[in-house]
Amino acid sequence: xxxxxxxxxxxxxxxxxxxxxxxxxxxxxxxxxxxxxxxxxxxxxxxxxxxxxxxxxxxxxxxxxxxxxxxxxxxxxxxxxxxxxxxxxxxxxxxxxxxxxxxxxxxxxxxxxxxxxxxxxxxxxxxxxxxxxxxxxxxxxxxxxxxxxxxxxxxxxxxxxxxxxxxxxxxxxxxxxxxxxxxxxxxxxxxxxxxxxxxxxxxxxxxxxxxxxxxxxxxxxxxxxxxxxxxxxxxxxxxxxxxxxxxxxxxxxxxxxxxxxxxxxxxxxxxxxxxxxxxx
Ligand SMILES: [Zn+2]
Numbered sequence: 001x002x003x004x005x006x007x008x009x010x011x012x013x014x015x016x017x018x019x020x021x022x023x024x025x026x027x028x029x030x031x032x033x034x035x036x037x038x039x040x041x042x043x044x045x046x047x048x049x050x051x052x053x054x055x056x057x058x059x060x061x062x063x064x065x066x067x068x069x070x071x072x073x074x075x076x077x078x079x080x081x082x083x084x085x086x087x088x089x090x091x092x093x094x095x096x097x098x099x100x101x102x103x104x105x106x107x108x109x110x111x112x113x114x115x116x117x118x119x120x121x122x123x124x125x126x127x128x129x130x131x132x133x134x135x136x137x138x139x140x141x142x143x144x145x146x147x148x149x150x151x152x153x154x155x156x157x158x159x160x161x162x163x164x165x166x167x168x169x170x171x172x173x174x175x176x177x178x179x180x181x182x183x184x185x186x187x188x189x190x191x192x193x194x195x196x197x198x199x200x201x202x203x204x205x206x207x208x209x210x211x212x213x214x215x216x217x218x219x220x221x222x223x224x225x226x227x228x229x230x231x232x233x234x235x236x237x238x239x240x241x242x243x244x245x246x247x248x249x250x251x252x253x254x255x256x257x258x259x260x261x262x263x264x265x266x267x268x269x270x271x272x273x274x275x276x277x278x279x280x
Contacts, residue, residue, distance in 0.1 A: 029071075036070045043069060046088045047095050050151055053230065053255070054095065061102075068098045068107050075108050076115050083119040083144050093117065093142060096151065096161035100169060100226065103252030106181040109168045114139035120146065132160040135167040150231075157211070159227045166226035167219060187250040194246040195221065209239045230255055 036043075043066045047054045054065055073094040080089070093115060101107035112135075120143050121130035132146040142164055150159035172179040173188070202208065202215035209232070214224035228236050229247045233255045237244040248254045 032071060032074065033067065036067050039070065040066055043091060046091050050092055051095055051099070053099050065098055065102065069094045072097055072108060075110065077113055079114060079116045081116060081118045083117055089117055089144065092151065093147070093161065097165045099230065100162055100165045100251070104181045104184055106179045108179060109165070109172050110179040111172045111176040112140050112168055116141045118143045120144070133164040135164050135171060140164055140168050153231070157228055157232050159231050162230055163223045163227050166223040170219065170222060183252055184250060191246040191250040194242050195225070198240070198243060209235060
């Protein structure tokens with residue numbers, strides 16, 4: 001008899017585990033949304049001042065963007081190294097992560113609990129050249145002056161925030177596999193069918209818009225492609241149309257569609273979010 005009870009209990013736990021987790025997640029999201037509403041104007045004022053991408057979105061998408069930014073920020077610990085902390089720093093860093101994953105379902109880059117903001121270029125490990133940012137198992141590292149320059153378009157083709165978030169997105173999907181986005185993983189395979197031959201040709205000396213650094217290894221190729229996809233969109237599509245299309249598919253968004261005046265940037269239809277919670 002006892003064994004029957006134990007089996008029934010184990011089965012019950014296994015069967016109820018997912019619905020209970022989902023219920024808690026939904027309640028937590030509702031709770032976060034209430035808090036977010038009180039802060040929405042503040043987030044809008046900061047992000048709209050700095051992020052062109054955000055200003056091109058429609059109103060509904062802007063709200064979804066702000067709420068995701070709020071959720072991303074509140075899922076991280078931010079650390080400030082030799083730089084004076086301001087309220088806009090964690091918001092803008094979170095916003096750039098949200099920009100990259102805006103077409104995807106999963107956006108928290110959840111393996112990374114810690115984000116380190118440094119003042120400017122820094123030295124790391126045994127490397128002789130200074131770093132603008134990097135990602136390793138301890139967190140995401142960004143130098144604030146380079147981050148701002150990239151975000152404001154002062155350094156053409158270079159956006160260290162998007163670059164490092166690109167690494168982090170690949171990391172959570174393929175290395176730690178802690179936040180796998182079904183669409184991203186499936187399409188990355190198709191992306192590589194187009195990207196690998198271009199990368200291989202670059203390693204043999206072929207030149208293109210992505211530049212020599214993208215030929216360092218396939219990780220850098222991906223992160224540089226992410227930067228140019230958003231920062232030099234028109235030229236990217238003109239010079240590397242197949243790669244552009246593959247990027248657009250894997251990230252499930254097309255920055256050119258809103259540059260041309262169409263504010264709907266998400267490529268596929270997503271299920272409607274719950275009524276009271278705008279989106280996650
Ligand atoms: Zn890199």
